[in-house]
Amino acid sequence: MSKILVVDDAKFMRTTLSTLLKHKQHEIIGEAENGEEAISLYQELRPDLVLMDITMPVMNGIDAIKAIMNMDENAIIIVCSAMGQQKVVVEAIESGARDFIMKPFDENRVIDTVNRVLNLQDESMTSN
Template structure:
């Protein structure tokens, strides 16, 4: 399964990449904001996107909506910090396929993503 990782924090991108590759996922790219995410989604056509909610330039919910408009079948899992319940609801309404809450642990991430295969 090809994955695009979207998060403004480089250490989160690196951490997720290591977790996913260790568990058999192919990370085909990463992006630091929603605008980059849309470009890379178009370019690489991943099977799955992990999307941070709070990012500069374009937030994850706006990017989610744009990706879902391009491909209604796109699988996007939102990643958010504790206490962002209002964003979680908005993302579900925009078509998010799941959620991972920061700080996350490897088992939680892999379990959450494996449901979408």
């Protein structure tokens, strides 16, 4: 079971993702509504994975990704982005995000992406 931090300024999106992931045996250990909260919760909770929205008030997802990666270069972050934000997704990946999921979400794509990224991490840790 993976410990996941869900970051999105929309409560509905956090609830949707959390419910979906819980049904697939993942544990939601925290939710944040902006980048500052995400950094603080990451430091406190050390999740296995962060699902990070990009466009948020206070601090956006790109800045939060950079801060988390500075804190922990092994952090696993998946960006959640709306259609038409390809340029921002590229910037997020360059900042350290491992993958991205497009909104509106396809439930199977969310689960496949989360499992694939976590499995890749498990494999790289066992091969070291």
